[in-house]
Amino acid sequence: xxxENIIKKIKFNDKELVPIIAQQYDxxxxxxxxxxxxEALQKTIETGFVHYYSRSRDxxxxxxxTSGQTQxxxxxxxxxxxxxxxxKIDQKGVACHTGxxxxxxxxxxxxxxxxxxxxxxxxxELYGTKHD
Amino acid sequence: xxxENIIKKIKFNDKELVPIIAQQYDxxxxxxxxxxxxEALQKTIETGFVHYYSRSRDxxxxxxxTSGQTQxxxxxxxxxxxxxxxxKIDQKGVACHTGxxxxxxxxxxxxxxxxxxxxxxxxxELYGTKHD
Numbered sequence: 455x456x457x458e459n460i461i462k463k464i465k466f467n468d469k470e471l472v473p474i475i476a477q478q479y480d481x482x483x484x485x486x487x488x489x490x491x492x493e494a495l496q497k498t499i500e501t502g503f504v505h506y507y508s509r510s511r512d513x514x515x516x517x518x519x520t521s522g523q524t525q526x527x528x529x530x531x532x533x534x535x536x537x538x539x540x541x542k543i544d545q546k547g548v549a550c551h552t553g554x555x556x557x558x559x560x561x562x563x564x565x566x567x568x569x570x571x572x573x574x575x576x577x578x579e580l581y582g583t584k585h586d
Numbered sequence: 587x588x589x590e591n592i593i594k595k596i597k598f599n600d601k602e603l604v605p606i607i608a609q610q611y612d613x614x615x616x617x618x619x620x621x622x623x624x625e626a627l628q629k630t631i632e633t634g635f636v637h638y639y640s641r642s643r644d645x646x647x648x649x650x651x652t653s654g655q656t657q658x659x660x661x662x663x664x665x666x667x668x669x670x671x672x673x674k675i676d677q678k679g680v681a682c683h684t685g686x687x688x689x690x691x692x693x694x695x696x697x698x699x700x701x702x703x704x705x706x707x708x709x710x711e712l713y714g715t716k717h718d
Contacts, residue, residue: 477616482613484616495694529693530693561662562627562662563662564588567592567664
């Protein structure tokens, strides 16, 4: 089965995970980085929607399962070392739990950190009390 | 000093590193992912050229120090969790040691891995014998 051959080529770390970068497929905006294991990758490929592995909750989850902010898969790439994945997706709504489109909204400058947060929706609207 | 305040806000892992994603600033192409520590980040900000931390060689290095394929800094962002950095850069030549512009040239599909490698330069031309 092809999935087994794919999994064999990926160099998972000692926690059986690899980092995965999510990029909006049409604008090129980098939205977030998370972690994925073999099972989550398989679910992602099978369903066409991104599944990650949560290190804090120790479980597989579909992005947007609580918030509705799902990520539809367009393309998936493995890097030259086989230890990082880039996934091009179509983000429904926003990627960040803060309500920002991207998680990368804090600018690092010589003068310090500059918050460029510009939420499109409040976390309360996204989750009620639960954090996706 | 501002640098100390920046470093304090970053959640380095148990090896005192965080992942850093390099993106071509104008095209949006994601070029590579590597690791950075506090010293490499400081050098990057001070010099305007990207420095990484090599886990295999256990030392700080300037990207392109051997190959000439340097990365000029345009913008740096920290993510909402403080544990991943996105750096927007202007890549001189190619980012990947294989001679490809990007390290993400292997497509993961339902039918398996599809190599979309299209090197602009040979590794021999880039390095002679040494790998950057």
